[in-house]
Amino acid sequence: MSSHSSHGAVDLGAVQAPGFEAGRKLSLVAAVVGLAGALGLAAVQEGGWRHLQFAWLFGTMFFVTLGFGGLFFVLLQYITRAGWSVVVRRIAEHVMSTLPMVTLLLLPLVILAMMGNGDLFTWANLDKIRDHHPEELHLYEHKAAYLNGTFFLIRFAIYVAIWMAMARYFKSGSLAQDQDGDPVRTLRMQRVAAPCTLLFALSITFAAVDFMMSLDAPWFSTIFGVYVFAGSFLAFMSFLGLMTQRFENKGYLRGLVTPEHYHDIGKLMFAFVFFWSYIAFSQFVLYWYADIPEETLWFRHRIEGPFKDVSLVLLFGHIFIPFLGLLSRHVKRNRFGLKFWAIWLLVMQAVDLFWLIMPNYDSHHLHWPVLELLCLLSAGGVFTFFFLGSAANHALTPVKDPRLAESLAFENI
Amino acid sequence: MTDTAIKGVPAEDDPRHRVPLAKPGTTLTSITDIVAGIPERRATPKAWYVAFAIALTLLGTLGAMIAYLLFTGVGVWGNNNPVFWGWPIVNFVFWVGIGHAGTLISAILFLTRQNWRTGVNRFAEAMTIFAVACAAIFPGIHIGRVWLAFYLFPLPNQMQMWPNFRSPLLWDVFAVGTYATVSLLFWYMGMVPDLATLRDRSVHKVRRFAYGLLSLGWTGSGREWSRFEKAYLILAGLATPLVLSVHSVVSFDFAVSQLPGWHTTIFPPYFVAGAVFSGFAMVVSLMVPARQFFGLKDLITINHLEVMNKIILVTGTMVGYAYAMEFFIAWYSGNPYERFAFVNRAFGPYYWAYWTMVSCNVISPQIFWFKKARRSIPIMMVVAVFVNIGMWFERFVITVTSLSRDFLPSSWGYFRPTAIDMLTFAGSFGLFFTLFLLFCRFLPMVAMAEVRTMVPEGKPSHGHGHGGSHE
Amino acid sequence: MGTVMEAPMSNQDKAPAGVLALFDDVDSLLDACRRMRDAGYTRWEAHAPFPVHGLDKAAGIKPTVLPWIVLVCGLTGTGCAMLMQWWMNAHDYKYLISGKPFFSVPANVPVAFEMTILFASFAAFFGMLALNRFPRWSNPLFRMPEFRRVTADRFAIVVDPADPKFHAGAAFLGEIGAKQVLPVPADPSPAKFPVWVHMVGSLVTMAALIPVALIIRAHYVTSPNPPIHVVPDMDFQWKDKAQTSNPTFADGRAMRKAVAGTVSVDADVDPNLLSYQSGKSTMVDATGTTYRTDFPLPVTKELLALGEMKFGVYCAPCHGGSGYGDGPVHQRAMALETAGWIPPVNFHAETSLALSTGRLYDSIVNGVRGNMQSYASQLPTAEERWAVVAFIRALQRSQNASTSDLPQGMQPKEIK
Structure with missing residues (x-):
């Protein structure tokens, strides 16, 4: 696939994004309405403030994990010097650039933990543990060296700083290349991407431990970071497929994105459906088989009682059904097919996060997740605001990337 | 766009082009001549005979050790209370791990369109099969009464018993069995067009008969290629999850138990990363002399080796991540046994094995952050050998430290291998190299059909201008 | 057996098995394929030493049904594995191991997965062979020295005599850029296997059935003879049973008396x-x-x-x-x-x-x-x-x- 199509072939009119003013306004409205609704509901509901904290974590984590996926996608393309993905890489760059902002939505929860509020992070209030679960106190005291408010805040700051630095570096490099088309930028970013990936792996692992695993502080699993990563990347690929189609429907990227690119996005979705299943099964079967009470308790909350239904939804909806659904190449190359499975898998990512987070709130009851959805709406508004803000007034594809021609001409076998 | 080179950047790194993988000037004819020329050589080189004699000696040692074991009993090994899983399982996991690079190269890198794989995949696949064969020996002889090995399989037997499907050891039988079978099919199927080339070039009747028999009547017609490519794609798609599953199932042997240091959820992906890591190291350490010796430098260039070294760096770092996570969670879990198991690994009686493992696996590949090191033959040979040593020690550390000191201090012990243990392991290299040398001598070492598609002659120019085409 | 015995070509009287056209490079092959396809030829093949990108389209080759065969076989593998595990562990030979249920999906997943892959891989491999009619060791093309480079660095189109436009084929191939056009001589080897092959085959089959028959017989017939101990294991041990004699000792008793001065464990208990x-x-x-x-x-x-x-x-x-x-x-x-x-x-x-x-x-x-x-x-x-x-x-x-x-x-x- 050498050079038979030059950069001049890219119609700049088809890639230049507008200011998205209406969309950004609408997303701000959604954020405010969601937040107001959630606050209102929490105020009238009994124990609502505690519920709100869980719901807020759930809503925000959905978009944080999308950001993880976007950041990793960009890093991966540079590390592997990928050619096919250049056309859609800019969308990933915009998703990535929302990550620090959306993560900041978790700040109130971090501050609450610092102030010793043990509603969400039970480890934040050892007195409560002493009163209600004295048998677990020694574990909490042991972990207090890591799980304590101050260190939590420091880690939070580190995560935000790392993600912000990485997102800014790669986005600004890519945007600058739009102007000067300097291939040396690509080389430099390729070099930086490798150590960044290491940093990324460590930061999301510990972020996953902090924000989701530590909700059930006595429980532990070494694979947890990989589990969250697998779900994040799957959700991001689905979002990428969906967003690319959306831009195309709006008249952008026409003639640049071909079924070949959707096919590849679909393949990565399929691969990560399998990878997620593999990681989820590994985590489950090792604990199920050894049957040690302190390890199985976490799963008991999720496979006994009302959350059993959620587990079954994940088993079929996150593993078997999409696996069979995405098997065929025709589905991946079909616009409706890809869109359907992208939406399906995004819903499943939400269900997965719900399954991870909400049993810690109350594993004995399952309600209609109204508060959760309001929080999701609010966080989604913030995400969309920054996503569109990042995309506004820039080209929707890296127009002078040295590998753009390769991406445009690329064909699957 | 001007094509002037960027200052200080070698051509293969220029993001504006993909440089051809083979050396410039390589043609369809030269590929065939180079690769098919090796098995066609009339006189076998002397060095080959020397290597083969050494390999056969080691193979004989393996045979003698197994015979001694069978006539005497497993007491000839160092396996004893409390370490009943000694070197045999360490060697088994080591060899199975080596056997992961081949399928990874032929399947996963095929699916991710890493074209450089075409130069090395045949070689790596062959290595995979021989490594799995070596691996299969160890559980086979470890069962004590080898003549009852058929109990491993769900075969009707005189006791009217069936195996226990809830045991991870039985899963292993299925996983390794399936892996060996599928790898063999994959390797053989990919070789059929090349065997047809050898058939059509051979002058000698016996050779023509043998290669004719093996190539199944391949003519290279469009329909044959179409079905072949589909089957290859499907096998690649099947082998990808398979390659993940095999070492995961091997890790289940350890991880479903309750033993501290074994029972941890990251084991499956961690074992897979480690397996790929050791497999690539083995490919590099065999590839470097082989390309030198058989004159394959035009087809397997330093660029190929550099990419493999990058993969060694990536997987080595993944393994380092898993070591770190294990330590962190061992502390975080608050489980005193788990914590002890890890402190014991690093500072207990096997500290020497642990630090050998860490320095070989995690520290030594870090030199590949530097491009110069990635392209230096001596450095990559040293690192590849280090990695192989380190990965063997990783399995040793996992198996022996956890078993030798578990819950009851009164039952602690210290494992010592016997000379028989060591000679058996050394002998398994004899089997590996015997098969490998035979492969190098008689079969096409590089996938000619695939490499042909990588040279300019093998790429159809997009013939939109030609008359009569209306796609 | 074209590959095996280079039989002399004494079959000039037989009708040719096709016509072979040789091409030097991949572009002229693709171009010729498009023109063959557009000219309405139906029974012909393009041969190349590597998978040519775009050949399927140019030669009008339809996608293969192989994926469907693989899917069906893969699912059969899953089903067989689950059924086998249930039948063996939860029905025919139930036994409890460390409190695990007889049939439990998590523990049965790995084997089911491996069997799925195994069956599907067999389907892909043998399906490919079957669809390509492999093995086919006898092919008139293998007798042509000109064809030999087609598996290395040349390209070819072969038209089958069954093609309705076969008679015009040779001329047309010349027109569309073939470097050389040759008739493919018919295969001189007899269509049927020689009788001795059948004889030997039947004898070997019958001989192979004898051990099977003996095993089946042993299953139903009782015998007063002791079983054959191929591997003695610990069936025969060097030990003295109670109340037997052993000539090693002077008194001939295998069981020894306690050594003089032995104290019973209960000796000094009240x-x-x-x-x-x-x-x-x-x-x-x-x-x-x-x-x-x-x-x-x-x-x-x-x-x-x-x-x-x-x-x-x-x-x-x-x-x-x-x-x-x-x-x-x-x-x-x-x-x-x-x-x-x-x-x-x-x-x-x-x-x-x-x-x-x-x-x-x-x-x-x-x-x-x-x-x-x-x-x-x-x-x-x-x-x-x-x-x-x-x-x-x-x-x-x-x-x-x-x-x-x-x-x-x-x-x-x-x-x-």
Whole structure:
């Protein structure tokens, strides 16, 4: 696939994004309405403030994990010097650039933990543990060296700083290349991407431990970071497929994105459906088989009682059904097919996060997740605001990337 | 766009082009001549005979050790209370791990369109099969009464018993069995067009008969290629999850138990990363002399080796991540046994094995952050050998430290291998190299059909201008 | 057998097996393919030494059905694996291993997964062979020296005589850029296998069936001969059985007497402590056995504490902490509705209260026929056994106390 199509072939009119003013306004409205609704509901509901904290974590984590996926996608393309993905890489760059902002939505929860509020992070209030679960106190005291408010805040700051630095570096490099088309930028970013990936792996692992695993502080699993990563990347690929189609429907990227690119996005979705299943099964079967009470308790909350239904939804909806659904190449190359499975898998990512987070709130009851959805709406508004803000007034594809021609001409076998 | 080179950047790194993988000037004819020329050589080189004699000696040692074991009993090994899983399982996991690079190269890198794989995949696949064969020996002889090995399989037997499907050891039988079978099919199927080339070039009747028999009547017609490519794609798609599953199932042997240091959820992906890591190291350490010796430098260039070294760096770092996570969670879990198991690994009686493992696996590949090191033959040979040593020690550390000191201090012990243990392991290299040398001598070492598609002659120019085409 | 025997080409009279056109490069091949396709040729093949990108389209080759075959076989593999695991472990040969269910999906996933892959891979490989009609060792093309480079660095188109436009093929191929056009000579080898091949084949098949037949026969026929021990394992061991002779020893006895001066483990134990049938006071129970009813040693607080500890370790699992015969083992048996389960003795039943101390000691040392094993090895000293007996007595007293058992001055006063 050498050079038979030059950069001049890219119609700049088809890639230049507008200011998205209406969309950004609408997303701000959604954020405010969601937040107001959630606050209102929490105020009238009994124990609502505690519920709100869980719901807020759930809503925000959905978009944080999308950001993880976007950041990793960009890093991966540079590390592997990928050619096919250049056309859609800019969308990933915009998703990535929302990550620090959306993560900041978790700040109130971090501050609450610092102030010793043990509603969400039970480890934040050892007195409560002493009163209600004295048998677990020694574990909490042991972990207090890591799980304590101050260190939590420091880690939070580190995560935000790392993600912000990485997102800014790669986005600004890519945007600058739009102007000067300097291939040396690509080389430099390729070099930086490798150590960044290491940093990324460590930061999301510990972020996953902090924000989701530590909700059930006595429980532990070494694979947890990989589990969250697998779900994040799957959700991001689905979002990428969906967003690319959306831009195309709006008249952008026409003639640049071909079924070949959707096919590849679909393949990565399929691969990560399998990878997620593999990681989820590994985590489950090792604990199920050894049957040690302190390890199985976490799963008991999720496979006994009302959350059993959620587990079954994940088993079929996150593993078997999409696996069979995405098997065929025709589905991946079909616009409706890809869109359907992208939406399906995004819903499943939400269900997965719900399954991870909400049993810690109350594993004995399952309600209609109204508060959760309001929080999701609010966080989604913030995400969309920054996503569109990042995309506004820039080209929707890296127009002078040295590998753009390769991406445009690329064909699957 | 001007094509002037960027200052200080070698051509293969220029993001504006993909440089051809083979050396410039390589043609369809030269590929065939180079690769098919090796098995066609009339006189076998002397060095080959020397290597083969050494390999056969080691193979004989393996045979003698197994015979001694069978006539005497497993007491000839160092396996004893409390370490009943000694070197045999360490060697088994080591060899199975080596056997992961081949399928990874032929399947996963095929699916991710890493074209450089075409130069090395045949070689790596062959290595995979021989490594799995070596691996299969160890559980086979470890069962004590080898003549009852058929109990491993769900075969009707005189006791009217069936195996226990809830045991991870039985899963292993299925996983390794399936892996060996599928790898063999994959390797053989990919070789059929090349065997047809050898058939059509051979002058000698016996050779023509043998290669004719093996190539199944391949003519290279469009329909044959179409079905072949589909089957290859499907096998690649099947082998990808398979390659993940095999070492995961091997890790289940350890991880479903309750033993501290074994029972941890990251084991499956961690074992897979480690397996790929050791497999690539083995490919590099065999590839470097082989390309030198058989004159394959035009087809397997330093660029190929550099990419493999990058993969060694990536997987080595993944393994380092898993070591770190294990330590962190061992502390975080608050489980005193788990914590002890890890402190014991690093500072207990096997500290020497642990630090050998860490320095070989995690520290030594870090030199590949530097491009110069990635392209230096001596450095990559040293690192590849280090990695192989380190990965063997990783399995040793996992198996022996956890078993030798578990819950009851009164039952602690210290494992010592016997000379028989060591000679058996050394002998398994004899089997590996015997098969490998035979492969190098008689079969096409590089996938000619695939490499042909990588040279300019093998790429159809997009013939939109030609008359009569209306796609 | 084109590959095998280079038979002389003496078949000029037979009709040709096709026409072969050679091309030098891939672009002219693709171009020729498009023109063949557009000219309406239907029975022809393009040959290349590597998979040519775009050849399927140019030659009008339809996608293969292979993926569907693989899918069906893969799912068959999953089904077979699940069925096999269920049938073998949960139906035909049930046995409990570390409390795992007989059939449990998580534990059966790995094997099911591997079998899926195995079946699907076989389908992909053998499906490809079958669709390509492989193996096909005899092919007229293999006789043509010109064809040999087509698996290395040349390209070819071969038109089948069955093509309706075959007669015009040679000329057309020349027009569309073929470097060389040649007739493919027909295959001179006979269409049928020689008779001797059939003969040898049948003989080998029959010979191969003999061992199978012998095995089947052995399954149904009984024999007075001892079984053949291919591998003796530990069937025949060098050891002396009881009451046999061994010429090694002067007295010819295989069983040796104790070495002079050997001291029995019970040697210096007070015989009174070990005796449970005679003591200061005895009784004859319903079975007519005499048992002592006293204790051979002073019952102290320390003895009772020892008894409590040992009772908790060895007796409570069945008899229950309070001796009501309701220990966790019993409860588990009840929950599982174990057939033939005999409940442990309740020490507070009337019959139990009547048991003598000697009888309790007897049960500990010798077990109770059919219900309880001997605990002699768990409670190796007489003190420990008597301590348990004493503790059982204390338990019985505690659960069946009357007001008169209370110490002097603590009896409740009668309410008037």
